[in-house]
Amino acid sequence: MVQQLEIQDIYPLSFMQEGMLFHSLLDQESRAYFEQASFTINGSLDTERFQKSLDALIERYDIFRTAFIHKNVAKPRQVVLKRRPIRLQFVDISHLDEAAKEAFVDQFKQDDKKKGFDLQTDPLMRVSILKRAHEQYNCIWSHHHILMDGWCFGIVMKEFLAIYKALGKGRLPYLEPVQPFSKYIKWLMRQDRKEAETFWKTRLSSVKQMTSLPKKSTSSKGTLQQMAFTVSKEQTDGLRKLATNAGATLNTVFQALWGIVLQKINRCDDAVFGSVISGRPSDLDDVEKMVGLFINTIPVRVKSGSYSFSGLVSCLQEETLKAEAYNYYPLYDIQAQSTLKQELFDHIVVFENIPTQREIESLNQADAFDFTVEDFQMEEVTNYGCSIKIIPGSSLYIRINFDIGQYDPAMMKKIELYLRHIIGSVIADPNRQIAQISLLGEETAKEMLYKFNQTESAAPLAPTLNGLFTRRVALSPHLPA
Template identity: 65%
Template structure:
């Protein structure tokens, strides 16, 4: 008989998480909340140290050890487990030619995305390493949006790199303690929802309609749908990052504001 995992804590979902859970269950084929980042690693990679660093990240942040229980309960709850393992998947595709490597990598990313996540049973983060050459690897980092947003991902990757480098020197990582997500949930549950609703009602009272991106519909579209690819210079990117940092927002929010 399999041993039941030890539970560390149980608490409600945030209002944003409740919305994500609802839409994920309403359309199980949708990947709207599936987040996937891909980046290339140049140089030697210690897979054992990589795995230990990921284990440390899971130990540091309880949200990554969380399961979202919604069956046979009066109201959905997030259950934090004391221990949860994120196995780093590894594949060596260095024997392929460059074109086949690109095709294999893109196919892997699509398969990973189509696999999705079961919010109640799966570890909601997957890390995969594809070896392209002795000193070149592609890391595919996937997670469900219910765990964190893009802002948080940057913080987590920074912590991961700090841990990886420290372990490489035979040292223990020196990181500041973090607040548990449960502490935030307890604070959130104490807030006045009516007061918050009134605040946003006043802030948005002069807006008559949204300014969404055009999309394909059965009706005659108001605009023409096009796909445009462009590159922003390093200097412009740096300036945009400064604007985002000064506003306490992500780059995505800055672009959304520019579009609006």
């Protein structure tokens, strides 16, 4: 147990932190919410200065000195310690050949994940440097998601690099005063949970079915596969223009697209899926500068009705703005307001707009450092069998992670085809009615149905597309078009 003299502050957990703690205790072998960033450093690196920069960062932010106490207490608390050093781990692998280096790095990352974190006793961040060659290093920077979200990691990296740069001149940099995470917790405790409960109960009334992607099984294999594709720059520009004309964000446009995909697959006009939001309240001063866990997962409901696509986007944007005041409400309480409870949705959509990559690009363009940072990757695991991540840029990059025990890779490939076709359709005609939007173009549908029918033995091909479709539905009524 933490010694009393080491304690600086004690306060409650945020709702999302409570949820992560619950899942961590429920399945201690799970690596959900384990965050692992990795990148390559090319150039001269001073490991002693790296350690001092890390020390300064930990001293600056309370959250990095926090333990999550859950044993022998009436209710879990986060306890900020006065000191909680984290030692940089350094491993020299420069003597290995290239194949052995790659194998060592991959195994090191896997072993790091297997260690996990004990939320009550462990420092919840680990940083390792693997020296590959003269002036070439791999950095593995891991932390538990309960500490901070992706937006925070961008803040942390920027300040860490500023500290490292200044220490090279024998001083610490000037940084703006820290806004403690406890300030957000106090704001959270003041919110009217009864009002939020009423809002979500009304928002989710009459939801009758889960709108899931087709599954081959409900059993998880615990192994994720990734499928990724890029939307062309021309189409990305088209979606941005559509968003501007509808008075909406690009995120809202994608939510409308995804809602339509789910509706068409499930043969309905009302779809619900999970969305990960930043969770930073606009009425809390300097919240964008705070480091901690602010994100939340909330349901997004897309009802097409008689809307055109542009009309649906405008409506969805209005609904998003109404929900902002209640986005702090915990997901488990939101689910309790629906008739489906935990069956409200089974996958999440994340529109990732975090500054880490931008900070790294700025670093590489500056002359102030003796190194560049390349190949930045952030690996994270959730407790959902499927997650869809949209990464904005000049072209949209879409990444789908899915459990291979539950989802068929061939089906996920169809999802890409569906999205591409619908994107082309709504850019060509934003005023097209949702009911008139199909999952596939006529030629693609005809080709796919022809291939399906080649596996059938005796029956001749139907002479028309409508006949092909009718016959295929009769044979496999649950297969999406």
